[in-house]
Amino acid sequence: MKPFLEMIGISKTFPGVKALDHVDLHLNSGEVHVLAGENGAGKSTLMKIMTGVLRADPGGEIRVEGEPVVIKNPVHARSLGISIIYQELAVVNNLTVAENVFLAREPLLPTGLIDRTKMNADTRAVLHELGVEIDPEAMVGTLSIGQRQLIEIARAISYNSKLIIMDEPTASLSHHEASTLLRMSRKLAAQGVGIVFISHKLEEIFEIADRVTVLRDGRTVDTRPVSEMTSDLLVRLMVDRELDQLFGHHISHATDEVLMSVRNLTEKRVKDEGVFVRDVDFDLRRGEVLGFFGLVGAGRTEVMEMIFGSRPHSGEISINGKPARISSPSDAIEHGLGFVTEDRQSRGLVLGMSVRENFSLTHLSDYCSLDFVNRRKETAACADYIRALGIKTPSPEQKVLNLSGGNQQKVVLAKWAARRPQILIVDEPTRGIDIGAKAEVHTLLGKMAEEGMSIIVVSSDLPEILAISDRVIVLKEGKISGELTRENATQESVMLAATG
Amino acid sequence: MRVLHQLLQLRHMREFNVLIALILMGLLISLFTPYFLTVSNLMGVSRAFSLTAIMSIGMVMVIITGGIDLSVGSAMGLAGLITALCFDAGYSQYAAVAAGLGVGLAFGLTNGLLITAIGLPPFIATLGTLSIGRGLMYMITHGVPLTPETPDSFSFLGQGYVGPVPVPVVILLVLTLIFTVIMTRTRFGRHVYATGGNENAARLSGVKVQRVKLAVYVLSSTISALAGVIAFSRYLSAEPASGFGSELEVIAAAAIGGASLAGGIGSVLGAVIGAALIGEIANGVVLLNINTYAQQAITGGVILIAVSLDVLRNRMGGRG
Structure with a gap:
């Protein structure tokens, strides 16, 4: 079979990071090609190059149907027949299905008005081809997440796409919706469309793939037909590497005393979409570092938000x-909890405020008499933490906006460390920060545990979880699917619990 | 040297742009008329803009949380009217003033609860109460001004002087000082800025953002009600149209003073200087015999220039 798209020796360098290093990828028409790899392996960057969002470094070559091309931008990619369906849906909720499918290329009547009859009929035809029953005139906002995803696929088909890239399309779908999507993808492939399918779920990979390519640390590790692949081999190819020597020895400070116990924690759902977190039971001991692992969409962050009072839930939480x-979050804070959120820019920091003001926001009353802030005390405390954590900032008065990602993360850690919570939840504490800052963050977490704080670390970075946790809880599709002691937790065993 | 250095530091202040504009505009007007730069004219101007300036103190706090309060003019007008009604009914001046301020409190609680408990957008909630306030005023007055008997001691509030300074200006200065301290030195002030800067981050840090929002709407309406009581004391006549349309001038003052309608940015001092600038333009228009209808157009131009300069300055990466 002749490849539709060939990527040969593709590299991409960002300041300080080589995201892709001579990657080769051949995608055939009519095949489902799974792209597998850990977070940060380079999958997203590769997709962005395929769709013209990013340009590859000079030296590599991209061929479409044998012809060398430079993909200039997403519109150009689409005209070459390459479409992408992103994980975060790109549909307009308050337009109809047909209006979404034909957005920005609406069929017109001679009068210049939109030809609704044709638009609805064409949409119905595409949906029929996909074998789904959705009313073209329904508002997209009234549909489930899975149905919205199908609309994006319908849009891609109506462009006459020859290659459709799907970025973790099932991450936020229910089981039923996911199987519809998989069926649809196979059907499209049978009609000659090439599908690139990005997924972490082993089951799904083996169900759908013709061939699998594994990326690791920006390199192509292996490409082979799925018939020559096993689960064990795939996991090993994805994660196999030396544990980073930077992270030193692990010392446990866990005691036997249960500090917090969580029973039957279940989400109160307003809408029936996304993952449904239910029946979560676990204990947290004083001084323990408890790791929470799971794939994207497993419900890790949701569990933490429920414990922290920012997501409606039922079930019992007891502390001491x-x-x-x-x-509410302020209830949680009163009970001695702290929460370093996953998204530091939108939820962790007030970007327009200074380091000092962000630092003290969690514990401002420590510096207040009556309601007046003693700014000298506040500045002194902030300066202490800047020194202790090695935050690189010209002064406490610098706006956090102007700090690097790693230093912003340290400010978030500082603002909670200074509050001295009994329990600190850290969600993706090292995402998007460099390796040096990462090691410093790990050291800091270890130090806080040594002082008797209990820490819950949520991370999709498996080596990180293994390096710092005393115990690992694995979530899968909203439920606990495994609990592993430090001795039993290996990359393979944790990955298996998360995917198997 | 030290003084010079401190003066140079002033240019980092957010209020610097608008302060310079105020001074330049004053010099410009003085070039054409000797009557501007006199104590009696300046005091008159100050008294004229003091009510807008007082209301802008409340408004800027609301804007810093990322909200807006369109009902300030109605709170002001209705507060003056209720005060007048109390005098008319023979209550003491203390009871009358308290009732006027009570109107503000009721406005603020209504706005605040609609926004925090029900979750209405501030624009809609305060647009509703604005209309209700105006309707009530016409229903009560039937379109006829109310001019009750009042004791002389009451008129001191709007008409009196402390030395050469009119009492409303003294009240403005005191409020400016108090709220500047609150906004820059207290925990509450910090929480106001944090709520507008990033509501999610503030809430997750333990700031009770709903309570903060409720508080700023109550403050804004109550301060506007105080302005209404002062206005009544000045004219001793409660006009059915008192305060109508003033919300736009008050919002303009806050915006000229550097407040960002997106929240998180702004200052009490900036808003007050912004109100002063608008008042100065109005006075200049009169002194220079410019068509008074041009005044609104000139004010509009100043708003656009001031806010554009602010946006450009921030884009250049200067400290905000």
């Missing part, structure tokens, strides 16, 4: 043996 009613 006493039941704790937590219905």
Whole structure:
């Protein structure tokens, strides 16, 4: 079979990081090609190059149907027949299905008005081809996430795409919706469309793939037909590497005393979409570093938001043996919890404020008499933490906006460390920061545990979880699917619990 | 040297742009008329803009949380009217003033609860209460001004002087000082800025953002009600149209003073200087015999220039 798209020796360098290093990828028409790899392996960058969002470094070559091309931008990619369906959906909720499918290329009547009859009929035809029953005149906002995804696929088909890239399309779908999507993808492939399917879920990979390519640290590790692949081999190809020597020895400070126990934690759902987190039970001991692992969409962040009172839930949480009613973040903070959120820019920091003001926001009353802030005390405390954590900032008055990602993350850690919570939840504490800052963050977490704080680390970075956790809890599709002691937790065993 | 250095530091202040504009505009007007730069004219101007300036103090706090309060003019007008009604009914001046301020409190609680408990957008909530306030005023007055008997001591509030300074200006200065301290030195002030800067981050840090929002709407309406009581004391006549349309001038003052309608940015001092600039333009238009209808157009131009300069300055990467 002649490849539709060939990528030969593709590299991409960002300041300080080589995201892709001579990657080769051949995609055939009519095949489902799974792209597998850990977070940060380079999958997203590769996709962005395929769709013209990013340009590859000079030296590599891209061929479409044998012809060398330079993909200039997403519109150009689409005219070459390459479409992408992103994980975060790109549909307009308050337009109809047909209006979405034909957005920005609406069929017109001679009068210049939109030809609704044709638009609806054409949409119905495409949906029929996909074998789904969705009313072209329904508002997209009223549809489920899975149906919205099908609309994006319908849009891609109506462009006459020859290659459709799907970025973790099933991550936020229910089981039923996911199987519809898989069926649809196979059907499209049978009609000669090439599908690139990005997924972490082993089951799904083996169900759908013709061939699998594994990326690791920006390199192509292997490409082979799925018939020559096993689960064990795939996991090994994805994660196999030396544990980073930077992270030193692990010392456990966990005691036997249960500090917090969580029982039957279940989400109160307003809408039936996304993952449904339910029946979560676990204990957290004083001084323990407890890792929470799971794939994207497994519900890790949701569990933490429920514990922290920012997501409606039912179930019991008790702290120090006493039941704790937590219905808002300020309740949680009163009970001695702290939460370093996953997204530091939109939820962790007030970007327009200074380092000092962000630092003290969690514990401003420590520096107040009556309601007046003693700024000298506040500045002194902030300066102490800047020194202790090695935050690189010209002064406490610098706006956090102007700090690097790693230093912003340290500010978030500082603002919670200074509050001295009994329990600190850290969600993706090292995402998007460089390796040096990462090691410093790990050291800091270890130090806090040594002082008797209990820490819950949520991360999709498996080596990180293994390096710093005393115990690992694995979530899959909203439920706990495994609990592993440090001795039993290996890359393979954790990955298997998360995917198997 | 030290003084010079401190003066140079002033240019980092957010209020610097608008302060310079105020001074330049004053010099410009003085070039054409000797009557501008006199104590009596400046005091008159100050008294004229003091009510807008007082209301802009409340408004800027609302804007810093990322909200807006369109009902300030109605709160002002209705507060003056209720005060007048109390005098008319023979209550003491203390009761009358308290009732006027009570109107503001009721406005603020209504706005605040609509926004925090029900979750209405501030624009809609305060647009509704604005209309209700105006309707009530016409229903109560039937379109006829109310001029009750009042004791002389009451008129001191709007008409009196402390030395050469009119009492409303003294009240403005005191409020400016108090709220500048609150906004820059207290925990509450910090929480106001944090709520507008990033509501999610503030809430997750333990700031009770709904309570903060409720508080700023109550403050804004109550301060506007105080302006209404002062206005009544000045004219001793409660006009059915009192305060109508003033919300636009008050919002303009905050915006000229550097407040960002996106929230998180702004200052009490900036808003007050912004109100002063608008008042100065109005006075200049009169002194220079320019068509008074041009005044609104000139004010509009100043708003656009001031806010554009601010946006450009921030884009250049200067400290905001």
